[in-house]
Amino acid sequence: MRLLRSTDLALRLLMRLAVAGASTPTTRQVAADIDVPYTHATKVVAELQHLGLVDARRGRGGGLALSEKGRRASVGAVVRRFEGDGEVVECEGSSPCPLNSDCRLRGALRRAQEAFYATLDPVTLEEMVAGPTGPLLLEISSRP
Template sequence: MQLTRFTDLGLRTMMLLASGDSEGRRVTIRTVAAAAGASEHHIAKAVARLVDLDMVAARRGRIGGLSLTDAGRTVSVGWLIRRLEGDQEVVQCEGVTPCPLLPGCRLRRALADAKEAFYRELDCHTLDDLVRDARLPLIQLHLTTTEGIPR
C-alpha cells in the first residue's frame, strides 16, 4: 500500500511540529515546507485538514504559527492516516469499466483485510513514538522563538 503525497505531508508536518514543540519553538507553514521539500500551498492544504481534525492549532499574525493540540500529541498513527487517506479501496474494482472478475473474485476481500492489518499495526504507534528519544534531530529547522528572535 502506498500513501498519498497529501498523507505523507500531513505526517511530516505532525512530526516536525512535535519536534519543534518539544523545544518550545514557533513553526510556520513556510518552515515546514522548506524542511519537507514541498510547496507552501501543499503544506497549507495538509495543515487545513489537520486543523479540521483538531490535531493542529494555527495562529495568524506576527507571533503566529502552528502547534500540536493535546489530541495531536497523543494521536495514533493509524487513526491519523485513516483520516488523511480516506476510506479508499486498495484497488478499484467497480467504476466506469468494472472488473469482469468481480462476481467471483476473492482478491478484493484479501486486499481489504491486508489494509485493515496495516492500519491495526499503525494503531499501536502514536505520534510521540515517532519522535521520542531520537538520537539525531529529525531535521535542522530554522525556527524562531515565540518572541520572533531567531535561534
Template sequence: MQLSRFTDLGLRALMRLAVSSGAEERVTVKLIARQVNASENYVAKAVSKLAELGFVESQRGRTGGIFLTAAGRTTTLGKITRALEGDCEVIECAGDNPCPLAGACNLRGALGRAQEAFYAELDRYTIIDVVDQRTVDLLYLPHMPTAAFANE
C-alpha cells in the same frame, strides 16, 4: 499499500510539530515545507486538513504559528492516516470501468484485510512514538530535552 503524498506530508508536518516546544516556538508552513523538502502549497493543504481534524491548531499574525494539539499528540497514527486517506479501498472494483472478475474474485477481500492489518499496526503508535532525538537533530533543534523522547 502506498500512502498518498497528502498523507505523507500530513504525517511529516505532525512529526515536525512534535519536536517543537509548543507555543513558545514559532513553526510556520514555510518552515515545515523547507524542513521536509516539500512544496509550501502542499504542506499548507495538509496542515489545513490536520487543523480541521483537530490535530493541530494555528494562530495567525506576526507571532502566530502552528502547534500540535493534545489530540495530535495522543491520537494513533492509524486513526490519523485513515482520516487523511479517506474511506477508500486498495483497489476499485466498480466505477466507470468495472472489473469483469469482480463476481468471482477473492482479491478485494484479501486486500481489504491487508489494509486493515496495515492500519492496525499504525494504531499501535502515536506521533510521539515515532519521533526521537535523531529527528530533533535533523531539524536543528538542539534545545529540546532528550528525556522527552521514548524511542532513543
C-alpha cells in the same frame, strides 16, 4: 501499498511539530524544514487543523502547534483520515471487473489494508520522534 503525498506530508509535518516544544513555527518554516512546497504544506495544515490535530494562529506571534488531540493521535488514525476508507482496487465504476461477483482478491486486499492500519494504530507521534528521528528533526529545523 503506497501512501498519498498528502498523507506523507501530514505525518512529516506532525512529527516536526511534535519536536517544536514551545516554539510555534510558521507553515512556511515547517515547509522549508521538511523540504516540501509551501502550497502543499498549506493544504495539509488546513486539513490537520480541520481534524483538530493542529492549532494555527495567523499574524504576528502566530504559528503552528500540535493540539492536545494531535499529541494523542495515533499514526494509524492519521493515515486513515488522509487515505480515506476506499478500496485498494477499483472493482466497480465505469468499467467494472468481470470477476466482481466471485473474486477473492478484493477481500484479501481489504484484509491486508486493515492489517496495515492495525499495525500503525498503536504507534504514536511521540514514538515516531524518539531518537534518532527527533534530534534530527530539531537539527534540520535549526538550520539557517
